[in-house]
Amino acid sequence: MTWEVLSIIGTIAFAISGAIVAMEEEYDILGVYILGIVTAFGGGAIRNLLIGVPISALWEQGLLFQIALFAMTLVFLFPHRLLQHWHKWGNLTDAIGLSAFAIQGALYAVEMEHPISATIVAAVLTGSGGGIVRDLLAGRKPLVLRAEIYAFWAIIAGFLIGFKVVDQSYELYILFLLIVVLRVLSYTYKWRLPNRRFHVPSNKNTMAG
Amino acid sequence: MTWEVLSIIGTIAFAISGAIVAMEEEYDILGVYILGIVTAFGGGAIRNLLIGVPISALWEQGLLFQIALFAMTLVFLFPHRLLQHWHKWGNLTDAIGLSAFAIQGALYAVEMEHPISATIVAAVLTGSGGGIVRDLLAGRKPLVLRAEIYAFWAIIAGFLIGFKVVDQSYELYILFLLIVVLRVLSYTYKWRLPNRRFHVPSNKNTMAG
Amino acid sequence: MTWEVLSIIGTIAFAISGAIVAMEEEYDILGVYILGIVTAFGGGAIRNLLIGVPISALWEQGLLFQIALFAMTLVFLFPHRLLQHWHKWGNLTDAIGLSAFAIQGALYAVEMEHPISATIVAAVLTGSGGGIVRDLLAGRKPLVLRAEIYAFWAIIAGFLIGFKVVDQSYELYILFLLIVVLRVLSYTYKWRLPNRRFHVPSNKNTMAG
Numbered sequence: 001m002t003w004e005v006l007s008i009i010g011t012i013a014f015a016i017s018g019a020i021v022a023m024e025e026e027y028d029i030l031g032v033y034i035l036g037i038v039t040a041f042g043g044g045a046i047r048n049l050l051i052g053v054p055i056s057a058l059w060e061q062g063l064l065f066q067i068a069l070f071a072m073t074l075v076f077l078f079p080h081r082l083l084q085h086w087h088k089w090g091n092l093t094d095a096i097g098l099s100a101f102a103i104q105g106a107l108y109a110v111e112m113e114h115p116i117s118a119t120i121v122a123a124v125l126t127g128s129g130g131g132i133v134r135d136l137l138a139g140r141k142p143l144v145l146r147a148e149i150y151a152f153w154a155i156i157a158g159f160l161i162g163f164k165v166v167d168q169s170y171e172l173y174i175l176f177l178l179i180v181v182l183r184v185l186s187y188t189y190k191w192r193l194p195n196r197r198f199h200v201p202s203n204k205n206t207m208a209g
Numbered sequence: 210m211t212w213e214v215l216s217i218i219g220t221i222a223f224a225i226s227g228a229i230v231a232m233e234e235e236y237d238i239l240g241v242y243i244l245g246i247v248t249a250f251g252g253g254a255i256r257n258l259l260i261g262v263p264i265s266a267l268w269e270q271g272l273l274f275q276i277a278l279f280a281m282t283l284v285f286l287f288p289h290r291l292l293q294h295w296h297k298w299g300n301l302t303d304a305i306g307l308s309a310f311a312i313q314g315a316l317y318a319v320e321m322e323h324p325i326s327a328t329i330v331a332a333v334l335t336g337s338g339g340g341i342v343r344d345l346l347a348g349r350k351p352l353v354l355r356a357e358i359y360a361f362w363a364i365i366a367g368f369l370i371g372f373k374v375v376d377q378s379y380e381l382y383i384l385f386l387l388i389v390v391l392r393v394l395s396y397t398y399k400w401r402l403p404n405r406r407f408h409v410p411s412n413k414n415t416m417a418g
Numbered sequence: 419m420t421w422e423v424l425s426i427i428g429t430i431a432f433a434i435s436g437a438i439v440a441m442e443e444e445y446d447i448l449g450v451y452i453l454g455i456v457t458a459f460g461g462g463a464i465r466n467l468l469i470g471v472p473i474s475a476l477w478e479q480g481l482l483f484q485i486a487l488f489a490m491t492l493v494f495l496f497p498h499r500l501l502q503h504w505h506k507w508g509n510l511t512d513a514i515g516l517s518a519f520a521i522q523g524a525l526y527a528v529e530m531e532h533p534i535s536a537t538i539v540a541a542v543l544t545g546s547g548g549g550i551v552r553d554l555l556a557g558r559k560p561l562v563l564r565a566e567i568y569a570f571w572a573i574i575a576g577f578l579i580g581f582k583v584v585d586q587s588y589e590l591y592i593l594f595l596l597i598v599v600l601r602v603l604s605y606t607y608k609w610r611l612p613n614r615r616f617h618v619p620s621n622k623n624t625m626a627g
Binding site for chain 1: 260324326327333341345349350351354355361364402403405
């Protein structure tokens with residue numbers, strides 16, 4: 001029950017974040033819905049494909065789907081009234097979504113007895129894959145690859161669940177809270193992962209990998 | 210039989226639209242073929258993955274594949290002679306493709322007894338998914354998300370087929386014609402879906418969703 | 419055994435090429451790892467989905483995965499020391515990866531008794547699909563679609579294997595060497611496939627395909 005409520009909060013937050021990006025790019029109302037749906041459900045869909053969850057699982061989320069559509073419709077109709085405080089509570093609900101979805105994704109992979117690499121990838125994709133597809137569809141460089149600490153917390157969740165450090169029900173709740181707090185802290189204090197500029201002048205046009 | 214002819218027309222139109230985008234971006238001949246193939250078959254491939262159609266179905270379209278390659282070769286060899294009137298008849302054949310593929314995609318989903326959400330997504334992906342991947346591979350913002358009314362007609366098809374409003378063979382033909390006409394009208398008279406500009410200043414760099 | 423060594427060389431080369439692109443785009447360390455992993459394993463993952471190889475195959479490559487992570491960590495820590503000669507030996511190892519992966523991809527498709535179209539697509543995706551996803555995630559137009567001759571050699575491999583021209587073990591080794599040499603030559607002498615500029619003025623905003 002609790003996880004369902006957390007999934008609903010996360011779905012709404014992800015759908016709204018997709019809708020906002022679409023409105024920032026001046027996409028039409030259909031683009032708003034598509035980007036919202038992709039942000040909310042795209043990460044889970046890619047995860048299902050990669051770890052072999054039967055695809056029908058995607059289509060059993062009818063209620064979440066309707067909630068997402070309803071939230072996006074409200075945002076499209078009343079953007080200024082509803083979103084003027086989004087920079088405050090938007091980040092908290094988004095952190096709840098990241099944490100709940102990363103844990104849920106990791107649990108799926110463990111259930112299917114995949115190795116640790118799959119568990120981590122499942123956690124990252126479920127937590128941040130939707131946002132990556134959203135950014136690609138908006139013509140932007142994916143935010144999670146370059147700024148702030150976001151997907152890293154999903155990796156932590158995947159790691160702890162994959163190695164069964166976190167296993168019991170109450171441990172999963174503690175992990176959930178921890179990830180939410182760490183994400184909010186990393187946003188509030190603008191924590192960054194290290195980066196390193198590098199340029200191979202004669203390489204740029206040669207490696208097609 | 211009729212649907213096969215419509216599929217052929219649509220495949221040619223989609224493949225040529227991909228080839229044109231690749232030539233506009235000055236891609237080489239391989240890029241032209243790849244963008245054309247992706248536009249013609251990419252939407253159906255993603256749909257198959259998401260609704261669980263056995264993937265072998267993708268590879269049974271050998272004839273369509275050869276027709277697409279042949280059409281693209283002609284366009285690459287004689288672009289100016291063949292395409293000077295493309296803006297006229299290109300839109301009609303593209304509308305035929307949109308309509309035929311959206312209906313075909315929706316029927317696949319209904320056959321697999323998926324819920325209405327899957328039927329609509331299948332119609333949209335089959336009708337316009339290839340064009341979205343084409344635009345991404347060309348480094349463009351997907352056209353269907355921001356301009357004119359295109360994928361919307363696929364949604365209508367998915368909706369009517371999903372709720373069995375349209376069911377009989379003759380009804381499907383009427384729906385096909387209706388979608389073609391609506392698409393041509395929306396192109397000719399530049400119909401637009403509503404859009405709404407919005408910008409959350411402090412949000413842009415914070416939501417990694 | 420030999421193919422395993424070639425796979426390792428290719429995986430390292432692809433992972434490093436992804437890491438370099440991420441550092442050029444000033445992505446953080448997580449972005450570096452993600453782009454490297456996607457470049458090394460993304461092409462094979464998409465191929466598995468499209469030709470129906472059980473997805474678990476992706477997760478049985480634990481050793482390759484660890485090697486890729488190790489190589490990227492070294493590159494991130496000592497980029498200038500390790501990569502100053504990358505434009506020399508980077509292209510050779512990348513050519514080894516292209517050749518080995520294209521052959522391996524084509525063999526997968528043949529094993530599953532797919533038609534020739536699937537064999538060629540499997541060769542191209544395994545050899546260059548990871549690089550395409552890498553470029554998309556970096557916000558770049560995919561290199562293989564516009565410059566130099568790269569994916570074309572994978573097509574040759576897919577064609578020869580699909581039509582059983584190359585079948586025996588020693589023939590596969592010869593094909594491997596041939597593709598490596600052709601790729602290195604096409605890089606060294608800047609061979610290009612033909613391209614053709616074209617622009618349909620009134621078309622650009624109308625075909626949503």
